[in-house]
Amino acid sequence: MGLQQVRPHAEMGEVWPRDGRIRLVGRIHGVPADGTWQLLLTRRARAGQTLRYDADVKGDRFESELPVADLTASDPAPVEEWDIHLTDGEVELRAGRHLDDVRGKKKIFVYPEQRTGDLRVRPYYTIKDNLSLECRTGGSA
Template sequence: MGVPEVKPRAEVEEVWPRDGRIAVVGRLHAVGDGHGPDWRLAVTRRSRPEHVLEYAAEREGDRFRCAWDVADLAAYDDGSTGADQWDLHLTDGTLRLRVGRRLDDIRGKKSIYIYPRQPVPGARAGFGVRPYFTVEDNLSLECRA
């Protein structure tokens, strides 16, 4: 029997929502040597995929870290929806990895990990951003007033 092939992953280890920012720390798994040091976090609006925010991702070896201001997402709030979801991907321009947490053998993180909502001063009344795990254990953001 051979060793099962591991798909490349951007595996979340820590999520830090506080002070109007969200930071994500994790590891790249099974990425290989053919990829450069310049990685970015792409935050894509699920209902309007043409809306993409990009942030630099620091990389040291197989570890990555990125952070952003939640106010950036408020600029896309048009008040027409009750909630909007944004999906996170780590990319170097050739490889695009969904940011999530699957290698810890804990399933159903959506109901286990509950992160605080970050309010956005100056945005629509009560508007805030909250990281959450999807039913597939990927990390996404929920924006709602």
């Protein structure tokens, strides 16, 4: 099985969910890393609802973090999903992990959840090995 051509994306290296924050570290893959970049979260259920956070970029390496309390919605569904991108205002790069030989990360990488009020937040990999956030309201799963 040969290595496929990988589209430009934000290649995740580290995901640190703790202390009420989620810290993300990775590399910009496939496009120049010039300019000012931001972490962009898009709420799947409400496509127009986004959150933005500054990203520190040095060379092609980026680092950003977000407080999980920001994911508390005024109109929450029992389960919400937020997709993660990195953007410079012109290009949006989906956050994911594609440059390794591990497929099916959804079942392999399991991150701890954090609580903020009635909300439980957990990073997870999708079936396409992209990184998203899952938010659940209510008691334990």
